[in-house]
Amino acid sequence: MTDDPHLTDPDYDRHGGFPDYERAEPGPGFGRFLTAMRRAQDLAVSADPDSDTWDRAADQVENLVALLDPFAAAEGVGPANRVPSLPGAGSLLMPPYTDVRLNPEGVDLTVRFSRFHVGGNSAVHGGVLPLLFDSVFGMVIHAVGRPISRTGFLHVDYRKVTPIDTDLTARGWMREAQGRKAFVNAELRDPDDNLLAEAHGLMIQLLAGQP
Structure with missing residues (x-):
């Protein structure tokens, strides 16, 4: 865009109430809390204790x-x-991605799925990958300097089974921009560079005042 959108929409950065996700510093207790909660999620779908232990867990x-x-x-x-x-x-809610590396072309990151994300037979549930790719698409929009956008569509092709307990690499980039539209791609690979899944989608710039 050549014009500053703030001139016609003073609330542009929030788009009528879009949350402003400024960096938070909640202290080390929050990190410990998240680590314990992620482990609790794994155990919630894998533990098989006796009835009394479930009652005690529910109490806690x-x-x-x-x-x-x-x-x-x-x-x-x-x-x-x-x-x-x-x-x-x-x-x-987000898959536990780390090591996010933004660049002018897009984004690279590391993600490691766990038992909580299993759909069956130790493979990551197919519905989890669109959530990851949608997050990657948002990061791409930020990395390339596009305005705040929402997902217009997201298509995923599953190429190989996605494993848990393995450091995987996700990469996203913008393929083309047309006015308010940004066409984006992403892929997920294992440590041997095997393509596990790939996605393409459309991100649409929000209009003035559009939440």
């Missing part, structure tokens, strides 16, 4: 909910998704 989780419930905050206020130094930027 309910106590945790009671502890945090008074501090519920609006989107963009809590530290989740605002701590780049933590896996998944500090969001349990």
